[in-house]
Amino acid sequence: MELQAWQNLTDEHRYRYSEELAAHLPQSVIFRGLQLYRYGGPELSIAIFEYGGALFSLMPGGEVQIGCEARNFRPTDEQIESFQKSAEEYGIDLDICSYVQSVTTPPRKVTFSPMLVEIQPTKIGLEASSSESLKIQNILK
Structure with missing residues (x-):
């Protein structure tokens, strides 16, 4: 799904498309609904999915300028x-x-494929440590 095609859909069609997409993904991916999003331009409904407790948004593909x-x-x-x-x-x-x-x-134009992008930061196995801990002290030796 390219961005222009997504923008041309009604919310009802976006919803149905997202449900069908979720049906083709692993069973643990759940479509959670559409959410209205606005960032420096027109409003757009985005599809929200959940996987393993993390939230993802459907990022339609297409040509964009980067750089x-x-x-x-x-x-x-x-x-x-x-x-x-x-x-x-x-x-x-x-x-x-x-x-x-x-x-x-x-600047240059590139084409991106559609993808699911995580929308909230996730901690990935990091833990806070004090410089006083024996583990840290042993590393510093």
Whole structure:
């Protein structure tokens, strides 16, 4: 399903499509419904799925532009000031515009396949430890 096709569907058709998709996924993937989403543009209904307690959204595929035209970047005074503080702290010897140009890739169009994308962060086996613990002390030796 490409984004344009998804946007052209009614919510009723999106719902049915999502139910059919869930029926073709492993049995433990559950379609939870549609949710209205807005981010800097028009509203869009997104399909929400659950798998193993984690929530996922259907990301329709299609062509998108990625990358950055760094030569057109015009930082605000606040961005320049913030970057200068960070540059001093981390030993970066470039001005903000040169840095942005060095770490970005040029604009280009790519095509993505539809996918399910997790929508909430998940802890993956990390645990808090005190520097006083014997385990940490043994590592530091």
